[in-house]
Amino acid sequence: SGAIVVRAPGKLFVAGEYAVVSPGEPSVLIAVDRYLTVSLTESVDAGSIHSPEYSRMPVRWTRGQDGLTLDREHHPYDYVIAAIEASERLRAERGLHPRFFDLHIESGLDDPSGRKFGLGSSAAVTVATIAAIDEFYGFELGTRGRYELAMLATIAVAPNASGGDVAASTYGGWIGYRSPDRDRLRAARSAHGVAAVLGSDAWNGSEIIRLAPPVGLELLVGWTGHPASTERLVSGVSRGTNVTGDAHAGFLEASRDCVEDLWRALAVLPDAGAPGDAGSDGTLALDAIRRNRRLLQALGERTGVTIETERLRILCDAAEAIGAAGKPSGAGGGDCGIVLAPADADVAGLLRVWETNDIRHLTIGVHPPEGDN
Numbered sequence: 001s002g003a004i005v006v007r008a009p010g011k012l013f014v015a016g017e018y019a020v021v022s023p024g025e026p027s028v029l030i031a032v033d034r035y036l037t038v039s040l041t042e043s044v045d046a047g048s049i050h051s052p053e054y055s056r057m058p059v060r061w062t063r064g065q066d067g068l069t070l071d072r073e074h075h076p077y078d079y080v081i082a083a084i085e086a087s088e089r090l091r092a093e094r095g096l097h098p099r100f101f102d103l104h105i106e107s108g109l110d111d112p113s114g115r116k117f118g119l120g121s122s123a124a125v126t127v128a129t130i131a132a133i134d135e136f137y138g139f140e141l142g143t144r145g146r147y148e149l150a151m152l153a154t155i156a157v158a159p160n161a162s163g164g165d166v167a168a169s170t171y172g173g174w175i176g177y178r179s180p181d182r183d184r185l186r187a188a189r190s191a192h193g194v195a196a197v198l199g200s201d202a203w204n205g206s207e208i209i210r211l212a213p214p215v216g217l218e219l220l221v222g223w224t225g226h227p228a229s230t231e232r233l234v235s236g237v238s239r240g241t242n243v244t245g246d247a248h249a250g251f252l253e254a255s256r257d258c259v260e261d262l263w264r265a266l267a268v269l270p271d272a273g274a275p276g277d278a279g280s281d282g283t284l285a286l287d288a289i290r291r292n293r294r295l296l297q298a299l300g301e302r303t304g305v306t307i308e309t310e311r312l313r314i315l316c317d318a319a320e321a322i323g324a325a326g327k328p329s330g331a332g333g334g335d336c337g338i339v340l341a342p343a344d345a346d347v348a349g350l351l352r353v354w355e356t357n358d359i360r361h362l363t364i365g366v367h368p369p370e371g372d373n
């Protein structure tokens with residue numbers, strides 16, 4: 001019988017990083033036209049996972065107080081296994097007959113040299129695995145259901161993940177995203193099971209909206225060449241934040257301001273103007289991104305975490321110098337920076353500065369929105 005082949009896109013954060021870790025706080029992401037592919041074939045008496053890239057990736061462990069602990073940087077297979085486990089729970093709860101399958105994974109989201117770009121391969125592998133199993137068993141989850149099941153799998157591995165990357169990889173296009181309360185989801189899952197959580201009010205406060213791509217602004221992505229650990233950065237910021245709780249409330253409010261301006265510029269709020277006009281000439285969107293960059297700089301200083309590395313600073317400063325807006329995409333500490341440039345900006349000049357400073361221009365476009373099914 002034929003294999004089920006599913007691909008899921010990678011993602012970039014545009015705005016709202018770190019704030020979106022708090023339930024209900026808004027962010028903006030895009031799905032990109034680079035993909036991870038999962039092929040599923042039915043097997044007879046056992047299942048398996050194969051991946052040329054991922055089987056070469058090291059699994060690290062350290063010695064903690066209570067014995068051995070896995071390194072906080074999770075292995076992609078952790079997400080695949082969590083996706084299989086969540087799907088198996090749903091299968092059993094729906095009373096479907098169990099079957100076995102082999103999964104083959106190919107990641108186009110990591111640098112061929114084995115270094116990660118930071119394009120959300122953990123989310124993409126979770127989303128693609130869920131989608132393949134959905135098709136295999138005929139769950140008919142639909143777009144929102146796939147997001148929710150992939151999200152339950154994700155937080156079983158990374159408890160604090162906002163899931164913005166999961167949403168972007170599932171929905172495609174430009175999205176506005178508010179994270180659900182993950183403690184509540186975990187509690188509901190263990191009390192009532194997976195099937196009961198899907199579509200339930202345990203998701204209240206979470207939101208995924210489709211945004212119109214900005215008209216008249218060009219998207220550019222620069223890669224610092226330094227892979228970063230999101231989990232380490234996020235836990236560093238949260239440790240620093242516990243010490244300065246008041247300042248963090250201010251950060252959340254200011255970030256919300258930036259992101260909601262961006263939502264308005266990308267035309268989804270009731271009082272918004274024409275679709276995707278990015279605030280007539282794009283100034284509203286550009287200004288929101290520049291402000292968000294400043295907020296993340298201040299957050300890093302306050303918590304003692306290097307969100308904007310030297311390479312990211314050069315990347316973003318070069319963008320601002322040509323009248324564009326740039327900021328680290330995601331947790332920072334390396335990985336990618338994202339730039340939106342007005343049509344008349346000297347993009348060639350920007351790319352020259354990047355080249356001189358060893359910042360690689362990744363030619364990346366947007367993966368179009370998936371239909372609602």
Ligand code: PMV
Binds near residue numbers: 163234
């Ligand atoms: O580093 P990335 O691209 O995985 O993005 C992390 C974004 C954070 O807001 C810092 C964390 C999260 O889970 O949203």
